[in-house]
Amino acid sequence: ASKWSYVGSDGEENWPKKYPFCGGVFQSPIDFHNDVLQYDSTLMPIDLVGYNVSLKEHFIISNNGHSVRMHLPSSMYIRNLPFRYTASQLHLHWGNRNKPMGSEHRISGRQFAAEVHIVHYNSDKYPDVATAMDKADGLAVLGIFIDIGNFNPSFEKIFCHFTAVKFKDQKVQVPGFNVQELLPTQLDEYFRYEGSLTTPPCFPSVLWTVFRNPVKVSQEQLLALQTALYCSQENDSAPLEMTDNYRHVQEFDERLVSVSFRE
Numbered sequence: 673a674s675k676w677s678y679v680g681s682d683g684e685e686n687w688p689k690k691y692p693f694c695g696g697v698f699q700s701p702i703d704f705h706n707d708v709l710q711y712d713s714t715l716m717p718i719d720l721v722g723y724n725v726s727l728k729e730h731f732i733i734s735n736n737g738h739s740v741r742m743h744l745p746s747s748m749y750i751r752n753l754p755f756r757y758t759a760s761q762l763h764l765h766w767g768n769r770n771k772p773m774g775s776e777h778r779i780s781g782r783q784f785a786a787e788v789h790i791v792h793y794n795s796d797k798y799p800d801v802a803t804a805m806d807k808a809d810g811l812a813v814l815g816i817f818i819d820i821g822n823f824n825p826s827f828e829k830i831f832c833h834f835t836a837v838k839f840k841d842q843k844v845q846v847p848g849f850n851v852q853e854l855l856p857t858q859l860d861e862y863f864r865y866e867g868s869l870t871t872p873p874c875f876p877s878v879l880w881t882v883f884r885n886p887v888k889v890s891q892e893q894l895l896a897l898q899t900a901l902y903c904s905q906e907n908d909s910a911p912l913e914m915t916d917n918y919r920h921v922q923e924f925d926e927r928l929v930s931v932s933f934r935e
């Protein structure tokens with residue numbers, strides 16, 4: 673069983689003891705600050721295929737004790753990367769009701785309220801995500817910052833199911849919807865760098881694409897995210913709230929982040 677958490681003796685400072693890659697190179701997340709950014713005119717808008725999943729299909733949302741995860745169909749993929757990257761799952765990272773900032777990546781030190789990750793694997797070269805996840809060109813993750821604003825009906829299609837996945841190992845079916853509604857409108861403005869999984873086993877296998885513009889959810893929706901879920905199982909005598917499930921930013925020496933935008 674994955675024995676790691678975001679707090680206490682199993683927290684991120686001790687991850688390298690059981691998961692050596694977590695103490696290794698190319699670790700994520702990082703802070704996108706000006707002196708590591710380099711404009712790259714070859715970075716094209718992200719081209720998503722099959723993201724508009726029909727109502728007739730469904731997604732499985734599950735609580736895996738670390739995050740709330742939505743499994744995605746293999747009909748969803750990113751078209752214009754060096755290989756075809758097929759969708760596997762999406763999940764979120766967030767803070768807590770008293771300290772609402774819980775994104776993993778930061779822009780000039782600024783942490784956002786939360787962050788969505790859509791995990792894809794290189795289906796040109798590998799049969800599944802489990803095979804791909806420890807290969808240098810194995811994974812591509814899209815990162816979307818979440819900020820506070822108006823109520824977001826698209827995120828509500830996920831958030832409205834939180835009571836059904838309150839505890840670890842609970843699952844629920846969700847009718848298909850257009851996952852692209854969860855992304856910012858401008859898919860041409862993003863940060864790009866080679867990094868890692870931000871949870872154990874921390875494999876340096878991720879081509880990161882983090883969009884520059886945040887999407888908005890309401891204060892009430894954010895509060896639901898911060899208070900609805902538990903890391904512990906339903907019958908656990910010591911309930912553990914699922915909050916602050918973000919890794920702190922990693923040292924980023926001698927490395928550059930490519931950006932698709934000029935100013």
Ligand SMILES: NS(=O)(=O)c1c(F)c(F)c(S(=O)(=O)CCO)c(N[C@H]2CCc3ccccc32)c1F
Binds near residue numbers: 739761873
């Ligand atoms: N921030 S992140 O994008 O690096 C990232 C996570 F933050 C995260 F929590 C998970 S997980 O599967 O929910 C739990 C840990 O494996 C994964 N899951 C990945 C890693 C392992 C694995 C295996 C199959 C499918 C997805 C994943 C992940 F890629």
Ligand SMILES: [Zn+2]
Binds near residue numbers: 763765870
């Ligand atoms: Zn993540």
